[in-house]
Amino acid sequence: MRYTGESLESFANAVLRGFGCDQNEADIVANHLILANSTGHDSHGIGMLPMYGAQVRDGNLICNQTPVFHDPVGAITVVDAKCGFGHRMALIALDRAMQTMDEHRVAVLGLRNSGHVSRVGTYSEYCASKGFVSIHMVNVVGHPPLVAPFGARAAGFSTNPISMAMPVDGQAKPLLDIATSTVAFGKIRVASNKGEKVPLGYLVDNEGVPTTDPDPMANSREGALSAFGDYKGSGLGMFVELLAGALASDDTVATKEHIPEGVYNNMFSVIIDPAGFDSKDQVAKRTLEFYDYIKSKPAAKGVDEVLMPGEPEKISKADRDKNGIPVDDETMRQIFETADMFNVDEQQLRERLVNA
Ligand code: NAD
Numbered sequence: 001m002r003y004t005g006e007s008l009e010s011f012a013n014a015v016l017r018g019f020g021c022d023q024n025e026a027d028i029v030a031n032h033l034i035l036a037n038s039t040g041h042d043s044h045g046i047g048m049l050p051m052y053g054a055q056v057r058d059g060n061l062i063c064n065q066t067p068v069f070h071d072p073v074g075a076i077t078v079v080d081a082k083c084g085f086g087h088r089m090a091l092i093a094l095d096r097a098m099q100t101m102d103e104h105r106v107a108v109l110g111l112r113n114s115g116h117v118s119r120v121g122t123y124s125e126y127c128a129s130k131g132f133v134s135i136h137m138v139n140v141v142g143h144p145p146l147v148a149p150f151g152a153r154a155a156g157f158s159t160n161p162i163s164m165a166m167p168v169d170g171q172a173k174p175l176l177d178i179a180t181s182t183v184a185f186g187k188i189r190v191a192s193n194k195g196e197k198v199p200l201g202y203l204v205d206n207e208g209v210p211t212t213d214p215d216p217m218a219n220s221r222e223g224a225l226s227a228f229g230d231y232k233g234s235g236l237g238m239f240v241e242l243l244a245g246a247l248a249s250d251d252t253v254a255t256k257e258h259i260p261e262g263v264y265n266n267m268f269s270v271i272i273d274p275a276g277f278d279s280k281d282q283v284a285k286r287t288l289e290f291y292d293y294i295k296s297k298p299a300a301k302g303v304d305e306v307l308m309p310g311e312p313e314k315i316s317k318a319d320r321d322k323n324g325i326p327v328d329d330e331t332m333r334q335i336f337e338t339a340d341m342f343n344v345d346e347q348q349l350r351e352r353l354v355n356a
Pocket of ligand 1: 041043044116117118119120121138139140159160161162163175176177178179180181182183184185187265306307308309310311312313
């Protein structure tokens, strides 16, 4: 079933209000989730609502939280999100960190103890909208790791994403936004919900052998995701863990006790004003020059066009803005079940949904 993005956002908003988010927080989170769906990242779209609801119910994700700001040290800012909704906490933390921009032309942020920040590319887009280059690295704590280190049969760290972007006319161009696993865990959940297999290379079973069956991993965390690029992606994932967890925060996956349990993110961000190096226009000009240069390369046999990072998301958004966002029945069922836990009226929720 495809729904209009506007109606899905209103639907998600009502569910979040039911959780206890105030209107501002519900607006930010719903907008974030629908943008993830419309850019093609269903793994980080409204399908996250059941997990958020369970965390709120258990008191492990706090609605309308007030973050704690540590005193800045030079260009370094640390923000403790105190288990608040990560989508809002990350934006507040970035705004706070960017206060060092005028003096230093750079801001380095350690966001700690945050609820799930979801699609990390959102934060590159946010920084680019203010004319800044940015790099964000996120580790995941509070639950068992998901990704097998290269050569291991057991998971050792999580999907540890990285996002970076250049700013061109207020847009993130190009925008790289990747998990360091071959795919994000949510894509395994989505495949399992749809009853589909996953390509070989996404997962290993509990003996470390590649498998195409998403169900054991999605339902009972048996096996592990594979890091992309063998030992290279595995090593990169470990450094995301170290920069986000050991340096910018106080919590890596190896920190034995994490209370409360759930899905928490720490984010290490470096935000750079291009004007610290050259005029912003010159940096944007060289970026576009390189962008067009890569785009001009002849496509490989069987490939229509060389795409830059960020382009598949734009293509998906154009399609889904026009033709609606597909949401599978199982994901919808889980969201209604979660909403029901918070006594959100099902009929009123359904009335918000408009088929595309
Ligand atoms: P993915 O494998 O779809 O890769 C996405 C990136 O690759 C994008 O930058 C995209 O533009 C680029 N890309 C895709 N196809 C391309 C092509 N043909 N040519 C050029 N570039 C191409 O995504 P993923 O790694 O599964 O990550 C999905 C999302 O999950 C991301 O938004 C990430 O931030 C998020 N995530 C979040 C967490 C968390 O804990 N908050 C953890 C893991 C992942």
